[in-house]
Amino acid sequence: MRFKKFIRTYRPFTRAGMLESVAYRANFFCFLIGEIMSCFIMFFVWKAVFASSNGETFMGFTMEDMVVYLFITFLTGYLTYSDGTYAIATEIRDGSIAMRMIKPCSFDMCFLFQELGHKIINVLFIFAPLVIGVEVYRFVITGACQFDIVNFLLYVVSLVLAYMISFYFNVSYGFMAFYLKNLWGADILKECIINFLSGATIPLAFMPQALAKVLNFLPFSSLSYTPVMIYMGMYSAQEIAFKILMQVFWLTVMVLLSKAVWNHAVKRLCSQGG
Amino acid sequence: MIYVNDLRKEFKKTIKEPGLKGSVKALFKPNNEIIKAVDGVSFHVPKGEMLGFIGPNGAGKSTVIKMLTGILTPTSGTCEINGQIPQENRQKYVKEIGVVFGQRTQLWWDLALQETYSVLKEIYDVPENEFKKRMAFLNEVLELDDFITSPVRTLSLGQRMRADIAASLLHNPKVLFLDEPTIGLDVVVKDNIRNAIRKINEEEGTTVILTTHDLADIEMLCNRIVMIDKGRMVFDGQISDLKREFGQMRDLCFELNHTDDLSKLNYMADLKLSDADVEVNYEGAAVSVRFDSNAVSVENMLSYTLSKVHVKDINLKDADIEEIIRRIYRQEVSIDEV
Amino acid sequence: MRRMLRLHRIFVAQYMKNLMEYKVDFLTGAISFLLGQIIQIAFLGIIFSQIPNLIGWEFNEILFIYGFSLIPKGLDHLLFDNLWSVGYFIVRKGDFDKYLTRPINSLFYVIAEKFCVDAFGELLIGLILMIYSVFQLKLTITWYMIPLFIIAVVFATLIYTAIKIATSAISFWTKASGHITHMFYMTNDFSKYPTTIYNKFVRTFITYVIPFAFTAFYPASYFLTGENPLFCIGGTVVASVVLFVISVFIWNRGIKAYESAGS
Numbered sequence: 025m026r027f028k029k030f031i032r033t034y035r036p037f038t039r040a041g042m043l044e045s046v047a048y049r050a051n052f053f054c055f056l057i058g059e060i061m062s063c064f065i066m067f068f069v070w071k072a073v074f075a076s077s078n079g080e081t082f083m084g085f086t087m088e089d090m091v092v093y094l095f096i097t098f099l100t101g102y103l104t105y106s107d108g109t110y111a112i113a114t115e116i117r118d119g120s121i122a123m124r125m126i127k128p129c130s131f132d133m134c135f136l137f138q139e140l141g142h143k144i145i146n147v148l149f150i151f152a153p154l155v156i157g158v159e160v161y162r163f164v165i166t167g168a169c170q171f172d173i174v175n176f177l178l179y180v181v182s183l184v185l186a187y188m189i190s191f192y193f194n195v196s197y198g199f200m201a202f203y204l205k206n207l208w209g210a211d212i213l214k215e216c217i218i219n220f221l222s223g224a225t226i227p228l229a230f231m232p233q234a235l236a237k238v239l240n241f242l243p244f245s246s247l248s249y250t251p252v253m254i255y256m257g258m259y260s261a262q263e264i265a266f267k268i269l270m271q272v273f274w275l276t277v278m279v280l281l282s283k284a285v286w287n288h289a290v291k292r293l294c295s296q297g298g
Numbered sequence: 299m300i301y302v303n304d305l306r307k308e309f310k311k312t313i314k315e316p317g318l319k320g321s322v323k324a325l326f327k328p329n330n331e332i333i334k335a336v337d338g339v340s341f342h343v344p345k346g347e348m349l350g351f352i353g354p355n356g357a358g359k360s361t362v363i364k365m366l367t368g369i370l371t372p373t374s375g376t377c378e379i380n381g382q383i384p385q386e387n388r389q390k391y392v393k394e395i396g397v398v399f400g401q402r403t404q405l406w407w408d409l410a411l412q413e414t415y416s417v418l419k420e421i422y423d424v425p426e427n428e429f430k431k432r433m434a435f436l437n438e439v440l441e442l443d444d445f446i447t448s449p450v451r452t453l454s455l456g457q458r459m460r461a462d463i464a465a466s467l468l469h470n471p472k473v474l475f476l477d478e479p480t481i482g483l484d485v486v487v488k489d490n491i492r493n494a495i496r497k498i499n500e501e502e503g504t505t506v507i508l509t510t511h512d513l514a515d516i517e518m519l520c521n522r523i524v525m526i527d528k529g530r531m532v533f534d535g536q537i538s539d540l541k542r543e544f545g546q547m548r549d550l551c552f553e554l555n556h557t558d559d560l561s562k563l564n565y566m567a568d569l570k571l572s573d574a575d576v577e578v579n580y581e582g583a584a585v586s587v588r589f590d591s592n593a594v595s596v597e598n599m600l601s602y603t604l605s606k607v608h609v610k611d612i613n614l615k616d617a618d619i620e621e622i623i624r625r626i627y628r629q630e631v632s633i634d635e636v
Numbered sequence: 637m638r639r640m641l642r643l644h645r646i647f648v649a650q651y652m653k654n655l656m657e658y659k660v661d662f663l664t665g666a667i668s669f670l671l672g673q674i675i676q677i678a679f680l681g682i683i684f685s686q687i688p689n690l691i692g693w694e695f696n697e698i699l700f701i702y703g704f705s706l707i708p709k710g711l712d713h714l715l716f717d718n719l720w721s722v723g724y725f726i727v728r729k730g731d732f733d734k735y736l737t738r739p740i741n742s743l744f745y746v747i748a749e750k751f752c753v754d755a756f757g758e759l760l761i762g763l764i765l766m767i768y769s770v771f772q773l774k775l776t777i778t779w780y781m782i783p784l785f786i787i788a789v790v791f792a793t794l795i796y797t798a799i800k801i802a803t804s805a806i807s808f809w810t811k812a813s814g815h816i817t818h819m820f821y822m823t824n825d826f827s828k829y830p831t832t833i834y835n836k837f838v839r840t841f842i843t844y845v846i847p848f849a850f851t852a853f854y855p856a857s858y859f860l861t862g863e864n865p866l867f868c869i870g871g872t873v874v875a876s877v878v879l880f881v882i883s884v885f886i887w888n889r890g891i892k893a894y895e896s897a898g899s
Contacts, residue, residue: 051812054816055815057819058820061822065828068833069833073687076687208661209663209666213668216672220671220675231682364896367737368737369894392739397733397737402730409653421643421739423739
């Protein structure tokens with residue numbers, strides 16, 4: 025019963041998110057094309073790299089692995105991207121965050137369900153084409169179907185967890201707007217650092233061993249590297265279990281962090297009067 | 299000075315049905331509709347006149363102003379100001395006009411107010427000594443001194459509006475366009491701004507074109523008004539003409555001896571009037587009846603009232619311009635709905 | 637022209653005052669750009685630690701091309717960044733009104749209003765990479781290479797700017813076009829690597845359709861090899877002039893179609 029009520033309360037937010045996404049579909053597609061371009065650039069770079077190197081593999085990756093890595097990392101990054109920072113920062117700056125306190129719904133859930141609406145549309149438009157494209161490519165190159173349904177389903181689970189971690193991390197980060205006048209610079213810095221630490225720019229396997237080890241335990245590898253490696257079948261069953269548990273752990277940390285930050289903000293709002 | 303001839307502006311608007319289904323449908327088959335925002339407007343303004351431009355929201359006032367200032371290109375028709383066509387040699391033309399949009403500022407948001415003026419000085423190529431004289435004059439009229447060193451974002455709305463008007467006058471324009479210059483201001487500030495505008499008009503002979511929703515602006519500043527509704531001109535003339543032409547609204551005020559008597563009065567049914575012609579307001583025993591003296595004579599109104607009820611005190615008043623305009627807007631709406 | 641330069645200086649001065657209001661923000665922004673580039677270069681370093689060369693191009697040559705690509709990109713970013721705002725919100729919110737009621741060229745006014753200091757991150761990295769690789773490669777520099785370099789950089793910058801002008805101007809018809817600018821702009825990353833690594837379609841596309849290849853690889857390859865000056869430098873000039881003329885034409889047509897925003 026409570027679950028039903030919960031769904032009824034937040035479903036309109038998801039619907040609004042979907043409507044927004046459809047309304048801005050042209051922007052969405054142009055962005056997608058612009059962003060995916062960098063995948064193709066790297067595709068050609070890797071092709072040249074493999075053509076120039078002597079062996080079949082490059083630091084343990086085959087060309088086919090690299091292509092899967094590139095495109096699945098892109099897909100994962102796109103789907104786990106969260107706009108929470110911007111949304112919160114805007115509300116703090118124009119003062120409408122105070123309105124959240126007088127509404128009978130939880131602040132994070134409103135954002136989350138609205139963004140889920142966007143994600144549903146995104147999944148419809150890019151998830152299937154990219155996965156099918158990657159699998160067709162793998163089939164053509166290797167001559168055999170490489171698609172593993174178990175890995176794929178585990179990937180989806182890991183992807184959802186990654187998105188949730190990303191969401192709560194971004195919400196917490198957005199509260200920095202209380203202290204900074206403008207979050208533009210800090211936002212770029214965040215993107216840059218996350219892309220590096222999560223292994224989205226450089227696969228963690230290519231980094232110096234010690235650094236890779238540290239990064240594996242930080243929350244950022246949970247955002248991109250873990251789901252991608254699961255998709256590629258690079259982990260054993262035991263490793264997968266461990267990695268997913270790790271994601272759950274970091275999700276819990278992020279949720280608690282965002283609650284703490286929110287409570288702090290409420291206190292601040294109350295004492296300062298907005 | 300300003301000649302506007304059969305000015306028209308059309309916009310294309312995409313109609314979208316509500317809901318997700320509508321959005322999806324619009325994705326494949328967009329439904330376009332041509333909106334005639336301005337539909338054949340012509341008028342002439344002599345030098346030094348202050349013209350009030352009125353009309354309900356969305357009537358096309360701003361669109362006309364934007365065409366006169368060279369921001370929008372008319373779909374057809376012409377406008378000529380000081381012998382120049384705004385769109386033709388825009389950069390030269392705009393040197394001779396000043397523009398204030400009440401809802402957005404032209405000031406540098408994060409910088410001290412005087413910084414904006416020194417940049418505008420360069421943009422408009424105002425010589426140094428001219429600039430000093432000008433600032434002194436604007437200072438005197440608009441009292442900028444108190445806040446000229448504060449960042450614009452810290453100014454109050456009234457200060458900001460004064461600063462914006464000064465910014466538009468820095469280069470001594472021949473024509474000043476003011477789009478809702480008193481929007482959102484309190485009564486005292488409104489008065490200050492009106493006085494300043496009048497002073498500038500008197501001392502410099504600046505032609506002023508003003509749009510507003512506050513009819514007090516019009517009554518205090520303008521000798522002439524142009525009213526548009528749904529892109530068409532509804533009225534062009536003196537305020538006194540407006541009063542004569544559009545409905546003689548009168549207020550009949552009286553106090554009943556017995557409050558219960560109110561139910562005996564039924565103007566609409568007994569005098570065969572529409573609800574646009576008569577409106578009854580009451581508070582306890584005090585009643586005021588607003589009526590159109592073209593629809594029913596004062597005599598009939600009085601005799602009907604007196605025949606039905608006993609009253610203590612009775613008097614008759616002219617309605618103000620605001621009431622007349624309200625009535626015109628309403629009438630336009632009801633005509634269209636039929 | 638002199639008046640424009642004078643105005644530009646005044647705008648820059650005003651903008652710098654503005655920027656000082658947001659010091660922290662701008663510093664973090666510039667550092668982030670720098671960091672992003674360093675990570676990219678580190679990645680190239682990792683790749684090259686495993687292979688002797690990339691289809692005939694050695695690491696230092698790639699660094700030179702990469703560094704060269706950052707110079708026009710950085711200059712465009714430094715001087716013409718406000719065009720992004722045109723496509724994203726200036727037109728949509730009707731704020732373009734302001735530019736049209738001023739007695740200076742609207743395109744110039746929009747461009748001059750903002751001066752994007754965080755571009756120094758890109759310019760700095762670009763210069764360091766080029767100087768470093770020139771020394772590593774022991775390139776001989778002859779006197780006429782200096783004016784040729786300046787010409788190449790100026791016209792390469794103009795390619796970026798022209799593409800931004802043309803795509804931002806689309807917003808005069810569609811209200812917003814920032815995403816279209818973004819789509820075209822992202823193509824520039826193709827120019828960071830030798831065009832020989834791409835297939836024929838991509839090569840033709842970035843040479844003749846959206847000539848980003850002329851912003852880095854072609855001119856840079858001339859300085860590396862000394863071959864084909866006519867195509868590499870002359871091509872840059874021709875491509876950028878053609879593109880710029882088209883973009884100004886679109887811009888001027890766009891102003892006529894500008895619809896402002898309901899007030």
